[in-house]
Amino acid sequence: DAGVTQSPTHLIKTRGQQVTLRCSPKSGHDTVSWYQQALGQGPQFIFQYYEEEERQRGNFPDRFSGHQFPNYSSELNVNALLLGDSALYLCASSVSSGTDTQYFGPGTRLTVL
């Protein structure tokens, strides 16, 4: 049973550029959440997607946007990158009608220079 997968593993961008991160949920899961984890901090909630709609959003600017596809996979887009966007970006999947436990992928390490 494949777990949550994310791509790419690492990414280096320069300020002002745009980036797209990808996530495939665990088999049988229909909900995807995205988190940002700065070094030495706990993950911070960005948003959650269910039925191809953004269901809830955290305190992140509009530069952060997302999408969910009919196969439940998801993308996180960040525009106009800032140095402070450097972090580990985590995708978590869950079942909307289940125990709500969120299972995390390995993350994408984004470095903005």
Added chain:
Amino acid sequence: EDQVTQSPEALRLQEGESSSLNCSYTVSGLRGLFWYRQDPGKGPEFLFTLYSAGEEKEKERLKATLTKKESFLHITAPKPEDSATYLCAVQAWGNEKLTFGTGTRLTIIP
């Protein structure tokens, strides 16, 4: 606003030396409290979900307990492979997000 505070920030133990990690929380109606283990540069690995005060769950050398204000992760006779950062998170009713603490970095010395 939901808050989670974990203590200590870091803990060094000798192999076999049991201890406990603390997670204090404030939340407007607890839907669930979650414990994760995170190795450096990796994603958090799910350990336990607790739903109500008095609940306990065990897995190998780990046992998680829950009260109305805090949760403990007890580690019995730890081994070096238990070294990791342990994260605690809460979820409130009517809320989809997990609110995390900053974690406890546990090091087990052989």
